Amino acid sequence: MNKFLKIGLITTAALALAFFGFMRWTKSKSPDAMAVLEQNGLKITVKYAQPQKRGRVVFGEVVKFGQIWRTGANEATEIEINRDVTVAGKPLKAGKYSLWTVPTATMWAVILNSETGQWGTQHDAARDVLRVDVPATPTAEAEALTIGLVAAESGADLTIAWDKTAVSVPIR
Numbered sequence: 329m330n331k332f333l334k335i336g337l338i339t340t341a342a343l344a345l346a347f348f349g350f351m352r353w354t355k356s357k358s359p360d361a362m363a364v365l366e367q368n369g370l371k372i373t374v375k376y377a378q379p380q381k382r383g384r385v386v387f388g389e390v391v392k393f394g395q396i397w398r399t400g401a402n403e404a405t406e407i408e409i410n411r412d413v414t415v416a417g418k419p420l421k422a423g424k425y426s427l428w429t430v431p432t433a434t435m436w437a438v439i440l441n442s443e444t445g446q447w448g449t450q451h452d453a454a455r456d457v458l459r460v461d462v463p464a465t466p467t468a469e470a471e472a473l474t475i476g477l478v479a480a481e482s483g484a485d486l487t488i489a490w491d492k493t494a495v496s497v498p499i500r
Contacts, residue, residue: 358401365477365484371410372484372499374427374475376400377448379490381471386491387431396439398448399429399488400473406444413483414500415440416460425457429488429495435461436488436495460497467494 358377365372379401384390391397399405404426411422416438425440428451440458441451473490483500 361475363475363477365479367479367484368482369411370413370483371408372477372486373408374405374477374486376405376427376473376475377402378472378474380473381469381491387493388433391431393432394430396451396453397429397431398451399427400448400475402448404428404441404444404446404448404450405475407440407486409499414498415458416462416498418458418460420458426451428456431464431493434464436464437461438495438497462495462497464493464495466492468492 358379361376361378363372363374377400387393405428406424407427408424409420409422413420413422420440423442424444425442426444426446428439428441430437430439438460439456442455442457443452467489469492470489473488476487476489478485478487478496480498480500483498486497486499488495488497
């Protein structure tokens with residue numbers, strides 16, 4: 329076997345091992361989580377990684393105010409909805425989207441983007457399909473980011489809570 333081919337194979341193997349080691353380490357710090365709601369023919373699934381507060385000030389420091397946030401950790405958070413709905417009054421086609429937010433102290437922009445499967449720092453604003461603003465409210469302190477789905481009349485409320493802040497997004 330050619331010396332350069334051997335070096336190439338060894339280098340590729342080492343990089344693959346390093347990549348998978350890094351992925352395992354990040355998942356141990358921010359484990360995968362999922363929220364699912366099924367009712368009256370509507371199914372919503374949210375897949376995300378759940379970062380921990382670990383003594384940090386989250387909003388304004390770890391998550392910068394006014395900047396795009398993956399709304400989780402690791403890969404971009406994904407939301408899948410099986411039928412056409414409205415999100416905070418705006419129409420959205422059935423499909424799978426990445427979920428992003430732009431938090432401030434009082435309001436959050438919630439963004440759904442047509443690109444999925446990307447690492448959570450790779451947001452392409454040209455592929456945004458929906459953007460709504462929702463109020464941020466104080467809540468009891470939460471160590472882990474939690475995204476939930478609460479059944480509501482003719483739909484659900486998507487809730488995002490972490491540290492001492494929560495938002496709710498109506499999906500109907």
